Amino acid sequence: MSFPWANEYTPTHPFMQWLDAKLPLPRFVYNAVGAGYPVPRNLNYFWNFGVLAGFCLVIQIVTGVILAMHYAANSDIAFASVEHIMRDVNWGWMMRYAHANGASAFFVVVYIHIFRGFFYGSYKAPREMIWLLGVVIFLLMMATAFMGYVLPWGQMSFWGAQVITGLFSAIPIVGNALHTWLLGGFAPDNAALNRFFSLHFLLPFVIVGLVILHIWALHIPGSSNPTGVEVKSESDTVPFHPYYTAKDGFGLGVFLVLYCALVFFFPNYLGHPDNYIPANPMQTPAHIVPEWYFWPFYAILRAFTQNFLFIPAKLMGVLAMFSAILMWFFLPWLDRSPVRSARYRPMYKWFLWVLVVDVVVLGYCGGSPAEEPFVMISQIAAIYYFLHFLVILPIVSSLERPEPLPFSITESVLGRDEQAALGVPA
Amino acid sequence: MIRIFAILAGLFFAAGLAWSFLLGASSYISEPPAKTAVEEYHQHPKELQLASDGAFGRFDNEQLQRGFQVYKEVCSNCHSLRYLAFRDLKDLGYNDDEVKAIAAQWSTKQPTFDPKTGDKGERPNVPADHFPLVYYAGQGTPPDLSLITKARHGGPAYVYSLLTGYQDQPAELLKRFPDAKVPEGLHYNPYFASLAIAMPPPLTADGQVSYGDGTKATRDQMAKDVAAFLVWTAEPSLEKRRQLGWAVLGFLIFATVLTYMAYQNVWAGKKGNH
Numbered sequence A: 001m002s003f004p005w006a007n008e009y010t011p012t013h014p015f016m017q018w019l020d021a022k023l024p025l026p027r028f029v030y031n032a033v034g035a036g037y038p039v040p041r042n043l044n045y046f047w048n049f050g051v052l053a054g055f056c057l058v059i060q061i062v063t064g065v066i067l068a069m070h071y072a073a074n075s076d077i078a079f080a081s082v083e084h085i086m087r088d089v090n091w092g093w094m095m096r097y098a099h100a101n102g103a104s105a106f107f108v109v110v111y112i113h114i115f116r117g118f119f120y121g122s123y124k125a126p127r128e129m130i131w132l133l134g135v136v137i138f139l140l141m142m143a144t145a146f147m148g149y150v151l152p153w154g155q156m157s158f159w160g161a162q163v164i165t166g167l168f169s170a171i172p173i174v175g176n177a178l179h180t181w182l183l184g185g186f187a188p189d190n191a192a193l194n195r196f197f198s199l200h201f202l203l204p205f206v207i208v209g210l211v212i213l214h215i216w217a218l219h220i221p222g223s224s225n226p227t228g229v230e231v232k233s234e235s236d237t238v239p240f241h242p243y244y245t246a247k248d249g250f251g252l253g254v255f256l257v258l259y260c261a262l263v264f265f266f267p268n269y270l271g272h273p274d275n276y277i278p279a280n281p282m283q284t285p286a287h288i289v290p291e292w293y294f295w296p297f298y299a300i301l302r303a304f305t306q307n308f309l310f311i312p313a314k315l316m317g318v319l320a321m322f323s324a325i326l327m328w329f330f331l332p333w334l335d336r337s338p339v340r341s342a343r344y345r346p347m348y349k350w351f352l353w354v355l356v357v358d359v360v361v362l363g364y365c366g367g368s369p370a371e372e373p374f375v376m377i378s379q380i381a382a383i384y385y386f387l388h389f390l391v392i393l394p395i396v397s398s399l400e401r402p403e404p405l406p407f408s409i410t411e412s413v414l415g416r417d418e419q420a421a422l423g424v425p426a
Numbered sequence B: 001m002i003r004i005f006a007i008l009a010g011l012f013f014a015a016g017l018a019w020s021f022l023l024g025a026s027s028y029i030s031e032p033p034a035k036t037a038v039e040e041y042h043q044h045p046k047e048l049q050l051a052s053d054g055a056f057g058r059f060d061n062e063q064l065q066r067g068f069q070v071y072k073e074v075c076s077n078c079h080s081l082r083y084l085a086f087r088d089l090k091d092l093g094y095n096d097d098e099v100k101a102i103a104a105q106w107s108t109k110q111p112t113f114d115p116k117t118g119d120k121g122e123r124p125n126v127p128a129d130h131f132p133l134v135y136y137a138g139q140g141t142p143p144d145l146s147l148i149t150k151a152r153h154g155g156p157a158y159v160y161s162l163l164t165g166y167q168d169q170p171a172e173l174l175k176r177f178p179d180a181k182v183p184e185g186l187h188y189n190p191y192f193a194s195l196a197i198a199m200p201p202p203l204t205a206d207g208q209v210s211y212g213d214g215t216k217a218t219r220d221q222m223a224k225d226v227a228a229f230l231v232w233t234a235e236p237s238l239e240k241r242r243q244l245g246w247a248v249l250g251f252l253i254f255a256t257v258l259t260y261m262a263y264q265n266v267w268a269g270k271k272g273n274h
């Protein structure tokens, strides 16, 4: 890619010159996250979250590999092996809390990252591929987190696995056979635990591969920015290093303070007490709830309580839950507004804020027992969720009259007069 | 084309939801769900303050030793503590000889099996042994207590409330919910999820244990002490975790201030969004 004014990598040390000629890895890094990548000068803190997501992935892999050295994927001793990590392994408690809360931190960061995409229209051309890869990453993250939660083999592990894998049995005709095949049995057991462990170890590395593609795809058009106006000239950009390495460094510091406060002072706050009870297939917990980051989707699943047009309620719920994310793949083509940033989209902006509230409400209902009034509230909230993406978005973009955009990033930063004084063409 | 499909799909899901909503709402209005005895009488745990609470909390070893004594003399008849070893008691301030003596005198022995003869037997506990499993012939299954304060909402406050919460089933409850009468062999306890618990009241009288440190062993005191002890069993590294946490946070806040200054320095004179 890149803009013609991007700095060129010019190694001075003979070793670096030699390396550059044989394997230009430093050049690659320089162009990806160094001074060779020109980035809009007006990025706000929302643009910190991609790097933070990458950092979370590293935390998860490092702590996860260490945990795997002490964990035993056997349904008889899995729970005890986790307690062994907590009590007997040096720093084991820290690794486990860092990993469990790392998953939550990762989802917080990625939800903000995705919101950035919704708000600033980052999913639109020419960045569709970045978006599509992002949605795949998100789906894999969810699969990974779900399987990871099963590993300690507590009550919620077991019953969560039971409920979620049970969804496959809603598929007509092949459902039951598929369910048994996926689990290696009729209910979650040692066979399921072992394959979940294997996949939970594998998938993060698949995510690493996809993140590389995600960033590669990002470097073709370059980063978007809060105005949504594309880069036009050199004065619109600054080199990634040192400008954004410095800003990302500060963002990372703030993130680590919050994350470590969670790990060291409230490590069980986001978890469910039932998962400190060993799995017991004979005793169903009073309320089966997944981890908080699944709650909005769990609410959608449970919102379908009645058969509809001869489709069983359970199948409707499963279809809706998967569609709730899969439909994001079509977003670049559903939103036809030429304006990216919601700053200049008076109608879309409000619908988007309603969506944010809506998802929070769905999440609250998903974490509550499947009783009234939560079921009715989640039904209304789920209606808005689907209408927002599938009906409102395509229609609003043709009705709304966007506000005037700044001519360029430079103009939006400096204002018209100062820009003229600098001799930048207006 | 894709937008038309999307709008149809959106209306399909919305209609399915609206249908569920309408049927659900109409049955909710026509037959509002009746309150159950549990909804009406279940109580949240009482307040309990322990030395280990809060970000600066430290374990009170005297209290933990008293709590251990209650566990040993009362609870261990029915409940195991399988994730702890006798040697872990050194954290509470017992020395090596004391731990050895506690292990050797523990009433439940370690099971043994001789592979040459097939004989099953017993041997006394040693400090490296985990607390032995306990078999209970009565009604219900006493859970292992190692993790109990992490495994229940309310943690130690719940344990404390449960132990001190036994009472007669209110007459008013029986009048309103005759079906909710506590079955034979169970005991009414408003802090227990189903209100009827299989555990017979374990702490029945003041002075049930006699504390060596002169603390009066009231039922309330014993319940508090054992709850405090069970906070420790659930997470012996709790204190260490918080101490390290303060060091980590102190360092990170300092480092973050530096990164902020570096960030402002790099951007000085450059207009952007900082």
Ligand code: HEM
Residues within 6 Å of the ligand: A046, A047, A048, A049, A050, A051, A053, A054, A055, A057, A110, A113, A114, A117, A120, A122, A123, A127, A130, A131, A133, A134, A135, A136, A137, A138, A207, A211, A214, A215, A218, A222, A223, A224, A225
């Ligand atoms: C493992 C998880 C992920 C990692 C490590 C990651 C990493 C990154 C990084 C480093 C950037 C560039 C910095 C930035 O603009 O914030 C980026 C940009 C982007 N990401 Fe992600 N990402 C992840 C997940 C996702 C997901 C789940 C989505 C959407 C569903 C997504 C959508 C995007 C988009 C659209 C951009 C371009 C934004 C722009 O320049 O305006 N990413 N990602």
